[in-house]
Amino acid sequence: MSRKVVIIGGVAGGMSAATRLRRLDESLSITVLERSAHVSYANCGLPYFIGGVIDERQDLLLQTPESLHARFSLDVRVNHDVAYIDRENGRVIGTVRESGEAFELPYDYLILSPGAGPIIPPIPGVETAFTLRTVEDVDRLLAAVSAEPRHVTVIGGGFIGIETAENLRHRGIDVTLVEAAPQVLAPLDIEMALPVVAELQAHDVDVRLNSMMTEISSDCVRLASGECISTELVVLAIGVRPEVSLASTCGLEIGPRGGIKVNDFQQTSDPAIYAVGDAAEKIDALDGSSALIPLANLANRHGRIVADHIAGHPVRAVDAIGTAIVKVFDLTVAATGWNERRLKNAGREFLAIHTHPGSHAGYYPGAEQMRLKILIDPHTHRILGAQAVGKAGVDKRIDVIATAIRGEILAEELADLELCYAPPFGSAKDPVNMLGYVADNLLNGSSTSVQWHELSSLMAAGTPLIDVRTAREYEQGHIPGALNIPVDELRDRLNELPASSVVVTCQVGQRGHTAAMMLRELGIEASNLDGGYRTWSMSPAAG
Ligand SMILES: Cc1cc2nc3c(=O)[nH]c(=O)nc-3n(C[C@H](O)[C@H](O)[C@H](O)COP(=O)(O)OP(=O)(O)OC[C@H]3O[C@@H](n4cnc5c(N)ncnc54)[C@H](O)[C@@H]3O)c2cc1C
Numbered sequence: 001m002s003r004k005v006v007i008i009g010g011v012a013g014g015m016s017a018a019t020r021l022r023r024l025d026e027s028l029s030i031t032v033l034e035r036s037a038h039v040s041y042a043n044c045g046l047p048y049f050i051g052g053v054i055d056e057r058q059d060l061l062l063q064t065p066e067s068l069h070a071r072f073s074l075d076v077r078v079n080h081d082v083a084y085i086d087r088e089n090g091r092v093i094g095t096v097r098e099s100g101e102a103f104e105l106p107y108d109y110l111i112l113s114p115g116a117g118p119i120i121p122p123i124p125g126v127e128t129a130f131t132l133r134t135v136e137d138v139d140r141l142l143a144a145v146s147a148e149p150r151h152v153t154v155i156g157g158g159f160i161g162i163e164t165a166e167n168l169r170h171r172g173i174d175v176t177l178v179e180a181a182p183q184v185l186a187p188l189d190i191e192m193a194l195p196v197v198a199e200l201q202a203h204d205v206d207v208r209l210n211s212m213m214t215e216i217s218s219d220c221v222r223l224a225s226g227e228c229i230s231t232e233l234v235v236l237a238i239g240v241r242p243e244v245s246l247a248s249t250c251g252l253e254i255g256p257r258g259g260i261k262v263n264d265f266q267q268t269s270d271p272a273i274y275a276v277g278d279a280a281e282k283i284d285a286l287d288g289s290s291a292l293i294p295l296a297n298l299a300n301r302h303g304r305i306v307a308d309h310i311a312g313h314p315v316r317a318v319d320a321i322g323t324a325i326v327k328v329f330d331l332t333v334a335a336t337g338w339n340e341r342r343l344k345n346a347g348r349e350f351l352a353i354h355t356h357p358g359s360h361a362g363y364y365p366g367a368e369q370m371r372l373k374i375l376i377d378p379h380t381h382r383i384l385g386a387q388a389v390g391k392a393g394v395d396k397r398i399d400v401i402a403t404a405i406r407g408e409i410l411a412e413e414l415a416d417l418e419l420c421y422a423p424p425f426g427s428a429k430d431p432v433n434m435l436g437y438v439a440d441n442l443l444n445g446s447s448t449s450v451q452w453h454e455l456s457s458l459m460a461a462g463t464p465l466i467d468v469r470t471a472r473e474y475e476q477g478h479i480p481g482a483l484n485i486p487v488d489e490l491r492d493r494l495n496e497l498p499a500s501s502v503v504v505t506c507q508v509g510q511r512g513h514t515a516a517m518m519l520r521e522l523g524i525e526a527s528n529l530d531g532g533y534r535t536w537s538m539s540p541a542a543g
Pocket of ligand 1: 008009010011012013014033034035036043044045046047080081082083113114115116132133134160243246276277278279294295296297299
């Protein structure tokens with residue numbers, strides 16, 4: 001008798017486990033049960049189908065039950081909704097959608113990959129809102145937007161909300177994006193998120209931050225402020241929650257973050273039942289805590305681990321960092337690891353560095369400036385996280401830093417990475433190398449910096465701010481109260497410095513660093529405003 005493996009959920013995690021398992025073992029009976037009408041669909045591509053960027057629905061459907069049977073001898077059953085796991089007798093019980101016919105299926109191993117469902121707040125009218133998770137969801141939303149509404153409100157400024165807003169704008173629909181938090185894209189810190197809001201606004205998305213939706217009626221979305229946003233259609237994207245109902249009903253242990261608790265092999269509290277993907281908790285690589293990280297890479301990786309474990313192959317469990325990217329009109333936004341907000345909330349010490357490098361050598365046409373931020377443990381010199389907002393080259397830098405975090409490369413060692421360079425592609429000192437140089441200076445004490453949010457209290461306490469850009473740059477915009485002494489004149493104008501301890505600033509922090517080092521050599525205490533005017537002017541400090 002062949003061993004029976006049953007998999008619940010036939011998309012990222014479930015299908016990775018199924019196909020890997022078949023490659024490793026021809027003798028197994030593998031059945032995949034999927035509630036929706038499709039398996040292996042590209043859920044990450046759904047927003048782009050709304051905007052017509054992906055114009056063939058077929059392109060979203062990567063495999064069919066037939067193709068999976070032909071290549072992998074998998075028994076894939078769509079429209080099969082599992083309602084109960086009978087652990088005592090090793091079987092799953094459910095119904096076939098549409099026909100309502102009951103089914104039950106025995107298992108030796110059960111793999112749960114039911115994903116995460118959209119969070120639906122308990123407010124009046126919420127049942128009329130659209131959500132985006134499955135191909136059926138996108139079909140429904142597309143049918144509604146094909147009726148050419150003039151205005152749609154998207155609730156939630158996370159990845160899915162922003163991708164949906166952008167794609168609705170592609171269709172020429174007016175969009176309001178409502179977000180309860182003071183910023184969009186929670187993985188970013190606020191000074192990195194504000195340029196994203198500016199990009200949304202530049203593409204005529206009406207962004208409402210600090211706005212809590214309280215009610216949806218037939219023609220309006222009401223906010224806690226009492227304001228009514230006149231709208232024809234509402235898309236809800238305020239986050240996802242792991243689907244744990246099957247697991248909890250049959251008594252499997254649920255972890256502290258509300259996901260299914262698993263060990264290094266993805267086994268639940270019942271060793272015959274595995275869980276992967278958005279429904280399962282991960283271990284955070286930074287502090288070993290439980291984490292929910294609903295991203296496709298981890299679902300696929302953990303699906304493979306389960307297959308290896310069932311097939312008796314050695315398993316290498318690796319904790320999760322959380323690396324994500326999103327397109328926001330012409331911007332690329334990417335992040336890895338923890339952000340400053342989270343580090344502060346956890347009471348962890350850190351050092352932040354902001355830079356504004358070009359995507360490639362400035363003298364070669366087409367270079368685009370990006371905002372780059374890295375967070376470092378000042379004691380261990382470990383990289384704790386990074387964020388980037390820009391155009392070309394953002395993905396490359398965050399991927400390199402994510403790799404450095406995984407490889408436990410220290411912050412100053414980023415300077416040692418030999419990254420590919422020719423003028424059309426990068427710089428001899430790549431932006432990642434530069435982060436390493438800055439980190440080295442700060443960590444070995446040869447320079448000190450001041451953050452955008454620390455400046456006003458320092459100035460209020462009497463520390464002067466010296467803007468070392470040219471007079472012309474200064475006139476075009478400067479931090480109130482800054483005294484302008486261009487870096488090239490600084491040696492000759494030392495007598496104009498109002499104090500023996502100053503903060504210096506420039507456009508992005510580079511000339512400020514030169515000025516601060518020069519002043520320190522000349523016996524004046526000088527710190528550099530991290531990221532310069534460019535970081536400060538897009539931060540809440542600028543008002
Ligand atoms: C619109 C959208 C865009 C996204 N974009 C990105 C992106 O750009 N990058 C990224 O990394 N991640 C992205 N994600 C997240 C990514 O898709 C998920 O992390 C990944 O698919 C999780 O895999 P999973 O196997 O856990 O769950 P899923 O892929 O969601 O699959 C779970 C399946 O289980 C089925 N199921 C649930 N319960 C039952 C049941 N009781 N019986 C039978 N079947 C059941 C569901 O119908 C579903 O099809 C996006 C998600 C969405 C919705």
